[in-house]
Amino acid sequence: MIEIKNLNKYYKNNHVLKDINLKVEEGSTVALIGPSGSGKSTLLRCINLLETPTDGEIYLDDIVVNAHKITKQSIHEVQQNTGMVFQNYNLFANKTALENIAEALIVVKKIPKKEAFKRSELLLEKVGLSDRADHFPSGLSGGQQQRVAIARALAINPKVILFDEPTSALDPELVDEVLQVIKNVAKEKITMIIVTHELEFARDVADKIIFLADGVIIEENNSKDFFNNPKEERTKQFLERFRRV
Ligand SMILES: Nc1ncnc2c1ncn2[C@@H]1O[C@H](COP(=O)(O)OP(=O)(O)O)[C@@H](O)[C@H]1O
Ligand SMILES: [Mg+2]
Structure with a gap:
């Protein structure tokens, strides 16, 4: 299981992640969605310590990372246990x-x-x-x-695979083959966090959806309720905009 507690990230004065708390159950898939610039990539990069969080804690099963006590050893340990899939392969x-x-x-x-x-x-x-x-x-x-x-x-x-917009760089006709492979991986109950703009795919593959805006988790819910019955105005607006595209 992955747990993130009170994670904050600043770039100079820019407060990019604001007190993020989240749990990803063992073997489950979480889709992380939200507007560009909301901090999605930064969150993934903090989880595998490609970026140093400013404050907070990350638990990867038995690996515990405290933002104030990061060592070369902890970076190595985390990166040995996280897989990352980037937009540009x-x-x-x-x-x-x-x-x-x-x-x-x-x-x-x-x-x-x-x-x-x-x-x-x-x-x-x-x-x-x-x-x-x-x-x-x-x-x-x-x-x-x-x-x-x-x-x-x-x-x-790995204990978790982090996907950062895995299909955003692809020609439209190549998107499906990649989404299908990710769906197959999900079926094997490998813990995954996927940043994606493919909302239909997110609905199909994810156990939980998290909507991030301006570095804050605005709403999270199981996939069905998130899309059928969004609660926050901000979420509704975001989903509306995407459905019109
Ligand atoms: N390496 C960096 N140095 C300074 N600012 C950064 C860096 N990476 C991201 N940011 C800033 O953090 C914010 C969130 O960026 P990012 O995590 O890439 O958002 P998203 O992936 O949701 O589009 C943006 O304001 C961006 O400019
Ligand atoms: Mg990004």
């Missing part, structure tokens, strides 16, 4: 699909090469890309690259 350009996945196992998990490649093959199969193992990122479509990135995130067997 972030694959190594000079490595094949298979090598990109194996790298995570060899470097992060210190798994012997042979074993790492064997496991990577299984992961590629899981995202439907066994026939692309020897392709470099430049020879893959955006959707395929993102599927490799998802396999890579899965490889380290």
